[in-house]
Each structure stands twice: as structure tokens, then as C-alpha cells.
Amino acid sequence: MVLSKAINNLIKLIEVFPGQENLNILFIVGLEKSLVEYIRPGYGGKGDYYNLDTIPPILSHLNWQRENFRDRFRHLCFVFILPKYAIKYISLRAPDFFDWGSGKIQIATERDLVEQEVFRLAWLDSGFETYQNWTFQQRLERLAEIHTYLQENLDPNEKFDLYFEQALILSTNGDYEEAIASYDQALKFKPDYHEAWNNRGVALADLGRIEEAIASYDQALKFKPDYHEAWNNRGVALADLGRIEEAIASYNQALKFKPDYHEAWNNRGVALADLGRIEEAIASYNQALKFKPDFHEAWYGRGIALGKLGKMNEAIASYDKALKIKPDFHEIWFNRGIALGKLGKMKEAITSYEKALKIKPDDHEAWFNRGIALGNLGRLEEAIASYDGCDL
Missing domain, CATH: 1.25.40.10 (Tetratricopeptide repeat domain)
Known part of the structure; x- marks a missing residue:
């Protein structure tokens, strides 16, 4: 029996399962889908964070209905095929069911399969933009998969790949502390990986830990001095601290390495406007719009700058452009x-x-x-x- 989604009642599904009355053994796959919403696997080597405040409905069902399983299905032996994290969770949250006439058999995962699965998790259908388009439930399921394979005997590159992807998903979920811990784990295996340092900086900035974020961006730039995204992010962080001149210098570095980087042009415009250098700010917004004409933030910033110069009709025209894109x-x-x-x-x-x-x-x-x-x-x-x- 394959469970393709979360369930609250297993007995009813077994009762209507075709041919179950003629079986001696029923293998059940997918019960973990009913658990992932309630599990926070151990991130960043800090231990196992299992949510013990609430219990999934399916585990309440299993705990309370175990005699019904025995009485209704005396002819059946139930075999639940589960990943390690799910077995541990059931032992914690449904101990009566787990200990009740049950045994545990661990099946070793073949090395070739582990390699294939790590490659799939790290390189196929992965990445920050992909995770942003997923539902929260899909991201939880992927975290659970990653956690399962992190328990295997992996080489350092594989561990790095999984910790890095785990951190991306955690950041997408807004779990920035856990994401930082996961980036830290990844960097143990590849301390010179610039993207991990940069992404770690973004997570720190999201928590308001701006000085630490800048230090993380600096590490990214130490290993990749032409990394335009880190220069831009560093500029944003410096601007958040009110260090506007330094922020502009950082944006200039980003633009040195990527002259068509519209976000850096826009951010530079904001910083110049903050210094009262309005004409320069407008020129910077114009550059952003040259490379991305549908960039509503640049149209908006340009409108504000034009308004400061008293050019109200031009400002309104700029606002109208922005509103056409983002009404x-x-x-x-x-x-x-x-x-x-x-x-x-x-x-x-x-x-x-x-x-x-x-x-x-x-x-x-x-x-x-x-x-x-x-x-x-x-x-x-x-x-x-x-x-x-x-x-x-």
C-alpha cells in the first residue's frame, strides 16, 4: 500500500484495500508524509529538533487504535517501510504503538543508490528559485529526504551539497537561524565556497545581524573578488548601517564586474538620493531601467527623485510606469x-x-x-x- 499524501486514519484505508483479506503481509509505504509537517530534523549538527509540542493525528490514531488493528486484521502482518527520521519520530511520539508487538529491521542503502539520490537532491529539481515555487509541504518533504541521506556514510562533497541545499530550503521557509547553522556545516566541508558565505550573509541580514552579514560577504569576496552579488549585498548591508559612502563604493565594485546589474544600479540610486545627490541618483535609476525596463522599484525611486527636484509631471509619469508594472x-x-x-x-x-x-x-x-x-x-x-x- 502506497500512501501518496498525509492521512489521519489508516484503518479505513486498509479495510477498503483491494484483496487485503487474502494477504498475510501488507507493506505500507509513505507514512512519513503524515509526519513531515510536525518534524524538524536536526539542522547544522545541533542535534535533533523534533516538535514534541503536538502529535500528528495519524500517530494518535495508531496509538489509540492498536487493539482495533489486532482485532480487525488478525490475518495480517504490517510492515511499515520508513526512513530513519520517521522511525525515530514514531518511537518518540507513538511509543505504545512502536513497542506493541513490533520489531525494527534496518536495510542498508546501496552505495550507488545513495550517490544517485544525493545527486538528485542537490542538482536536479533544486535551487533557491525552484524552492520558492514549491509549497511549504513540498519543502518539508524535501528537508526530510535530505535529512535521511545525511545519516548515510557520505563523502565530504556529498555532505556539502546536502547541507547547502538544506540551508537554501530553510531560508526559503524563513528559518534563518537554522539556515545559518546549515551553511556553517556546509562550510566545514568547503570553507572556500563563496556562494555559501554570501547566502549565509543574506540570512544574517534577514535576522538584522548586519555586522555579521558584512563579515560573511567579506569572506565570500575573499574567495571570489569578482562576485558581483556579494558586492551588491554588502552595499545593502552598509546602507542599512547608514554607511552610505561605503555602500556606494560597494555598488560600484558590483557594477565593475557586472555593468548590466540592474539591482546594483537601483541600490546605488537609492544611496545617492540619501546623500542628496539627486541628479546622480536619477542617472543611476536610468541605468537600472536601461537594463531592466520593467523594474518597478527603479521607476518608483526615479519618481521620488524627480519629485525632490520639483519635476512633478515627470515624477507622476515615472510613478505611472511603476504602477503599470505593479498596480x-x-x-x-x-x-x-x-x-x-x-x-x-x-x-x-x-x-x-x-x-x-x-x-x-x-x-x-x-x-x-x-x-x-x-x-x-x-x-x-x-x-x-x-x-x-x-x-x-
């Missing part, structure tokens, strides 16, 4: 409203603020600015109601 970006609608208000186009400004509020109803600044625009039109009752919206 649900409430901050663009808000800033577009400001620009329209400065041109005296109050009705259009109100419409723009209302677009922002439709997307983000608790944007008190949009409620406030809408109130000002309504007041300028003499619609005082509506203005007061809009000011009241600031308290939402």
Missing part, C-alpha cells in the same frame, strides 16, 4: 497623490490616495493627506472623516 504597490499611489497635490490636481490626488487605501486601509498618512486634499476642495465633512481614518 498593487500602495506607496507609489501615495507618492503619486502627493505629486498631484503639489500640482493643484486635488481630485486626482484624492483618487490616488484612495487607491493606496484600497490596498492598505491602515495607511494613516494616506488618510491624512486625503483629508488635506478634501479640505482644499472645501469638502470639510469628508475631510474630517478622512482625518478620523488616521486612527485606524
Whole structure:
């Protein structure tokens, strides 16, 4: 019997399994699919993190219904084929069922199969972009698979590959602490692997540990000085610390190695604008848009910069470009409203603020600015109601 998805009741499935009444042994494969949501295998060599706060429904079912299994299926011997992590979890969370008339047989995994599976997990249908498109359940299942093969006798390259992929999935799930621990494990096997150092820096930055992130980016650049992504990420981290000049220098390094890197051009524009170097910022945004015309963030930043120069019509045109690409970006609608208000186009400004509020109803600044625009039109009752919206 192959279980292709999580279940809560095994007895009912066995009862309707074709021909079970004529069998002596029933092999059951896939029970771990009902467990993975509740298991956090050991990451980064820190031990086994099994979630003991809750118990999967299927294990409650097995614990409480074991006599029913005996009484209804006296003719059957049940053989559950499970990976190691699932066996351990069942022994912890369903000990009565596990100890009740059961035995455990470990089947050695052939070396050729291990190599094939490690290659599949690390190189086929893998990578950060792939994991982003997966469901949370799919990522949990892949983590469980990786954990299973990390228990095998692997060579250092194989261990590195699996720890690295594990870290990518953990980062995708937002489990940044565990991801960092997994990158640390990977780097034990390949201490000069620049991508692991860079990705580790990103995870540290996501936790707000900016100084540590910069140190990690520096390690990436030590091993690969022309690594444009690490230069860009380092620039973002420096900007987060308010070290804007250093950030610009880091973006310049990224662009030295990859002149068409639109993200670095955009980030450089933001940094230049922060220093009040608005004309240079606009030029940098223009470069970003030259290489990626549908980059809404650059259109937005360019609009803000043009607004600071008093070029409201050009700013609005830039905001409109951004909104054509990303119409649900409430901050663009808000800033577009400001620009329209400065041109005296109050009705259009109100419409723009209302677009922002439709997307983000608790944007008190949009409620406030809408109130000002309504007041300028003499619609005082509506203005007061809009000011009241600031308290939402």
C-alpha cells in the first residue's frame, strides 16, 4: 500500500484495500508524509529538533487504535517501510504503538543508490528559485529526504551539497537561524565556497545581524573578488548601517564586474538620493531601467527623485510606469497623490490616495493627506472623516 499524501486514519484505508483479506503481509509505504509537517530534523549538527509540542493525528490514531488493528486484521502482518527520521519520530511520539508487538529491521542503502539520490537532491529539481515555487509541504518533504541521506556514510562533497541545499530550503521557509547553522556545516566541508558565505550573509541580514552579514560577504569576496552579488549585498548591508559612502563604493565594485546589474544600479540610486545627490541618483535609476525596463522599484525611486527636484509631471509619469508594472504597490499611489497635490490636481490626488487605501486601509498618512486634499476642495465633512481614518 502506497500512501501518496498525509492521512489521519489508516484503518479505513486498509479495510477498503483491494484483496487485503487474502494477504498475510501488507507493506505500507509513505507514512512519513503524515509526519513531515510536525518534524524538524536536526539542522547544522545541533542535534535533533523534533516538535514534541503536538502529535500528528495519524500517530494518535495508531496509538489509540492498536487493539482495533489486532482485532480487525488478525490475518495480517504490517510492515511499515520508513526512513530513519520517521522511525525515530514514531518511537518518540507513538511509543505504545512502536513497542506493541513490533520489531525494527534496518536495510542498508546501496552505495550507488545513495550517490544517485544525493545527486538528485542537490542538482536536479533544486535551487533557491525552484524552492520558492514549491509549497511549504513540498519543502518539508524535501528537508526530510535530505535529512535521511545525511545519516548515510557520505563523502565530504556529498555532505556539502546536502547541507547547502538544506540551508537554501530553510531560508526559503524563513528559518534563518537554522539556515545559518546549515551553511556553517556546509562550510566545514568547503570553507572556500563563496556562494555559501554570501547566502549565509543574506540570512544574517534577514535576522538584522548586519555586522555579521558584512563579515560573511567579506569572506565570500575573499574567495571570489569578482562576485558581483556579494558586492551588491554588502552595499545593502552598509546602507542599512547608514554607511552610505561605503555602500556606494560597494555598488560600484558590483557594477565593475557586472555593468548590466540592474539591482546594483537601483541600490546605488537609492544611496545617492540619501546623500542628496539627486541628479546622480536619477542617472543611476536610468541605468537600472536601461537594463531592466520593467523594474518597478527603479521607476518608483526615479519618481521620488524627480519629485525632490520639483519635476512633478515627470515624477507622476515615472510613478505611472511603476504602477503599470505593479498596480498593487500602495506607496507609489501615495507618492503619486502627493505629486498631484503639489500640482493643484486635488481630485486626482484624492483618487490616488484612495487607491493606496484600497490596498492598505491602515495607511494613516494616506488618510491624512486625503483629508488635506478634501479640505482644499472645501469638502470639510469628508475631510474630517478622512482625518478620523488616521486612527485606524
